Amino acid sequence: MFKITVYSVREVEIPLFDKLNKYNYELNLVSERLTMQNVAKAKGSDAVLVSGGDDTGKDVLEALNSYGIKLVFTRSVGVDKYDFAVADKLGIKVANVPNYSPRAVAELAFILGMTLFRHVAPATYNTHMGDFRILPEYFANEIHNATVGIIGAGSIGTAEAKLYKALGAKVLAFQRHPDPANDAVEFVDMDTLLAKSDIISIHVPYIPGKTDNLVGAPELAKMKSSAILVNTARGPVVDNEAVAQAVRDFKIAGYGTDVLLDEQHVMDRQFDTLDDVPNQIDKDLMKNYPNVIVTPHMGFFTVPAVTDMISTSFENFESTIKTGKPVHPVER
Numbered sequence: 001m002f003k004i005t006v007y008s009v010r011e012v013e014i015p016l017f018d019k020l021n022k023y024n025y026e027l028n029l030v031s032e033r034l035t036m037q038n039v040a041k042a043k044g045s046d047a048v049l050v051s052g053g054d055d056t057g058k059d060v061l062e063a064l065n066s067y068g069i070k071l072v073f074t075r076s077v078g079v080d081k082y083d084f085a086v087a088d089k090l091g092i093k094v095a096n097v098p099n100y101s102p103r104a105v106a107e108l109a110f111i112l113g114m115t116l117f118r119h120v121a122p123a124t125y126n127t128h129m130g131d132f133r134i135l136p137e138y139f140a141n142e143i144h145n146a147t148v149g150i151i152g153a154g155s156i157g158t159a160e161a162k163l164y165k166a167l168g169a170k171v172l173a174f175q176r177h178p179d180p181a182n183d184a185v186e187f188v189d190m191d192t193l194l195a196k197s198d199i200i201s202i203h204v205p206y207i208p209g210k211t212d213n214l215v216g217a218p219e220l221a222k223m224k225s226s227a228i229l230v231n232t233a234r235g236p237v238v239d240n241e242a243v244a245q246a247v248r249d250f251k252i253a254g255y256g257t258d259v260l261l262d263e264q265h266v267m268d269r270q271f272d273t274l275d276d277v278p279n280q281i282d283k284d285l286m287k288n289y290p291n292v293i294v295t296p297h298m299g300f301f302t303v304p305a306v307t308d309m310i311s312t313s314f315e316n317f318e319s320t321i322k323t324g325k326p327v328h329p330v331e332r
């Protein structure tokens with residue numbers, strides 16, 4: 001029986017792994033994220049399946065290779081944690097799930113945007129502190145009068161665009177290679193998007209060395225002081241220090257994010273206090289609450305998305321077993 005060790009499996013996902021296991025793989029479900037400390041749990045497996053927060057760097061790939069494992073697939077879209085040079089050298093195949101329910105991340109991005117746009121974060125913070133005044137800073141626009149800018153109009157960005165459009169917002173998008181068939185958005189250049197948008201939402205992949213700090217101080221300076229920035233992609237695509245500063249200086253009105261820097265040290269972990277979070281920049285950013293709101297990288301965590309992640313991963317394995325090639329090999 002083909003054995004797959006699966007890392008980062010949450011309790012609520014186990015029934016889905018069992019239900020979707022139509023090829024009858026032997027599944028070794030491990031709740032912890034993959035690290036050098038627990039890589040040996042994969043010994044004796046034919047393949048490994050990871051998620052977006054797992055360590056698939058040099059040491060881990062070498063250890064897996066030493067156990068004879070040549071298939072290290074991920075059920076995430078993002079593949080930024082892989083050391084591809086090492087994977088290629090060792091002949092390790094990588095596949096991902098490029099298209100699980102795009103509404104999962106899109107809906108969370110939309111909610112983060114709307115929460116800040118309508119000043120719900122500061123208002124609820126204040127009411128829970130006993131302050132029920134209607135403060136001038138809650139005075140808001142309405143979304144049907146607003147402009148939303150989507151940076152990266154792939155499937156998730158387009159799904160979010162449609163949510164906003166359904167509420168009457170004007171939706172602009174910036175994409176290096178715009179898809180002329182995408183009529184959910186109006187493609188514009190980056191400067192136009194930055195200057196005109198009331199909510200800006202980022203949906204670009206993180207490619208280390210290429211998409212770092214795509215939105216940094218120069219871009220923030222071009223945004224409206226009333227604008228909201230939303231990031232459900234990856235922490236490093238935004239200059240987090242510059243964002244914290246821009247929120248503090250009222251250069252932008254708020255930042256909603258599902259992703260932080262150094263996520264491997266925070267993802268799925270519980271700290272006693274915020275001060276125990278290891279990355280100083282993450283800490284500084286979060287101290288700007290309630291105008292900076294952070295969710296714990298849970299955009300993917302919906303029943304449809306996790307169902308797609310698991311079933312597409314199984315199709316990747318089955319295709320590799322039968323043809324030598326996964327359905328979704330990672331191009332590089």
Ligand code: COI
Pocket residue numbers: 051052053075076077078079233297300
């Ligand atoms: C991805 O699919 O790339 C994500 O960000 C979600 C992952 C952490 C499960």
